Amino acid sequence: MNEFALIEHFFADPAAHEPTPPWLRLGIGDDAALLVEESGWETVITCDTLVEGRHFLAGTDPEALGWKALAVNLSDLAAMGAVPTGFLLALTLPEADEAWLTAFARGLFACARRHGARLIGGDTTRGPRALTITALGRVPAGEAILRSGVREGDDVWVSGRPGRAALGLAVRFGELSPNLPGAGEWLAALDRPEPRLALGRRLRRLAHAMLDVSDGLLGDLRHLLERSAPPLLTAEIEVARLPLAPLIAGGAPPERARTALLAGGDDYELLFTAAPESRDRIILLGKELDLPLSRIGRIVSTEQPPIVLIEPDGRRTLPEVLGYDHFRP
Numbered sequence: 001m002n003e004f005a006l007i008e009h010f011f012a013d014p015a016a017h018e019p020t021p022p023w024l025r026l027g028i029g030d031d032a033a034l035l036v037e038e039s040g041w042e043t044v045i046t047c048d049t050l051v052e053g054r055h056f057l058a059g060t061d062p063e064a065l066g067w068k069a070l071a072v073n074l075s076d077l078a079a080m081g082a083v084p085t086g087f088l089l090a091l092t093l094p095e096a097d098e099a100w101l102t103a104f105a106r107g108l109f110a111c112a113r114r115h116g117a118r119l120i121g122g123d124t125t126r127g128p129r130a131l132t133i134t135a136l137g138r139v140p141a142g143e144a145i146l147r148s149g150v151r152e153g154d155d156v157w158v159s160g161r162p163g164r165a166a167l168g169l170a171v172r173f174g175e176l177s178p179n180l181p182g183a184g185e186w187l188a189a190l191d192r193p194e195p196r197l198a199l200g201r202r203l204r205r206l207a208h209a210m211l212d213v214s215d216g217l218l219g220d221l222r223h224l225l226e227r228s229a230p231p232l233l234t235a236e237i238e239v240a241r242l243p244l245a246p247l248i249a250g251g252a253p254p255e256r257a258r259t260a261l262l263a264g265g266d267d268y269e270l271l272f273t274a275a276p277e278s279r280d281r282i283i284l285l286g287k288e289l290d291l292p293l294s295r296i297g298r299i300v301s302t303e304q305p306p307i308v309l310i311e312p313d314g315r316r317t318l319p320e321v322l323g324y325d326h327f328r329p
C-alpha cells in the first residue's frame with residue numbers, strides 16, 4: 001500500500017457523512033485545512049508527541065496508542081477550558097503494517113468520536129515510530145483558564161486518582177505484580193487516559209488557574225506557580241488530603257503510591273486553583289460529573305519554597321521528586 005492509499009484507506013474522516021461543523025470549511029485532501037473564524041470565540045491550539053521507547057514500549061497495543069495520542073492533546077485543551085474542534089495527525093512509522101494501522105485508527109477515532117474532535121489533516125512519513133498530534137479547540141473569548149491566574153488564598157484541587165498511570169507503568173515494567181487488585185485499573189489509566197474535557201469546560205469562570213498533570217503533580221504545580229504574577233506564591237499541600245487510599249487499597253506499597261501520586265506523571269488529571277468561596281460549587285460539580293475532586297492544599301504568600309508538604313503529623317517537608325523531565329541531567 002503506498003502513502004496516498006494508506007491515508008485514504010485509514011484516515012479518511014469517518015465522520016465525513018455527518019453535517020460539516022460551523023468552524024470547518026475544508027478538511028483532509030488539499031494542501032491545508034481551512035477553518036472559519038467565528039466571532040465571540042478564541043482558537044486554542046496545542047501539540048504533543050508520543051515516541052516509541054520514551055512514551056510507550058515497542059509492541060504496545062496500537063489501539064491504545066491511537067486513543068492516547070489524541071487523548072493527551074485533548075487533555076491540554078481541557079486544561080484551557082476549551083472544547084475540541086479539529087486535529088492534525090503527523091504519523092512516522094517504520095512500515096505500513098495494515099493490522100497495526102487498522103487498530104491504531106480504531107483507537108484514534110474512538111477517542112475523536114467520544115469527544116467530538118475531527119481529523120482535518122496531517123502528514124505520513126517513514127522513520128522511527130512517533131505520533132504527533134496538533135489539536136485545535138475553541139473557547140468563548142476571554143474565558144480560557146490560564147496557568148497565570150493563581151491567587152493568594154486559593155484552594156488547590158486535583159481531579160481523579162493521579163498516580164494510577166505511574167503504577168500501571170510499574171506493572172508493565174514488571175516492578176509490581178499484575179495480580180494486584182488495582183493493576184487492571186492502573187494499566188487502563190496508563191493506556192487509555194480520559195481527557196477531563198467536561199470538567200475543564202465547567203470550570204470556566206470558577207477556576208482561577210489550571211493545567212493538566214502530564215509530568216507529575218508537584219512538577220506541574222510548580223509550573224503553575226512559576227507562571228503566576230508576583231508576589232511569590234507557595235502551595236501548601238496537605239498529604240492527608242491526597243487521594244492516596246484508593247491506590248493503597250489497590251495493592252500499591254504506600255511509599256510507592258505516594259511517589260506515583262505526587263510525581264508519577266502521565267495522569268492527565270486537571271490541577272486547578274479556586275477561591276475558597278467556590279468550594280460548594282466545585283464539590284457539586286464533581287458529583288454531577290461523577291469525578292472525584294480532591295482539595296489538596298492552598299496557596300499562601302510567603303518567602304517559603306514554591307511547594308511545601310504538610311505531613312499527616314503536621315511536619316512540614318520539602319518534596320524530593322517533582323516529576324518527569326526528558327532532559328534531566
Ligand SMILES: Nc1ncnc2c1ncn2[C@@H]1O[C@H](COP(=O)(O)OP(=O)(O)OP(=O)(O)O)[C@@H](O)[C@H]1O
Pocket residue numbers: 048076214215
Ligand atoms: N519546541 C518548542 N517550541 C516552542 N514552544 C514549545 C516547545 N516545546 C514546548 N513549548 C511550549 O512550552 C510550553 C510548555 O510545554 P510543555 O510541553 O511542557 O507543556 P505541558 O502541557 O506542560 O506538557 P505536555 O507536553 O505533557 O503537554 C507550552 O506553551 C508549549 O507550547
Ligand SMILES: Cc1ncc(C[n+]2csc(CCOP(=O)(O)O)c2C)c(N)n1
Pocket residue numbers: 048049053054055056057169214215264265266324
Ligand atoms: C516506556 C515508557 N517510559 C516512561 C514513561 C513515563 N513517561 C514518559 S513521558 C512522561 C511525561 C509526559 O511526557 P511529555 O512531557 O512528553 O508529554 C512520562 C511520565 C512511559 N509512559 N512509557
Ligand SMILES: [Mg+2]
Pocket residue numbers: 075076079211212213214
Ligand atoms: Mg499540559
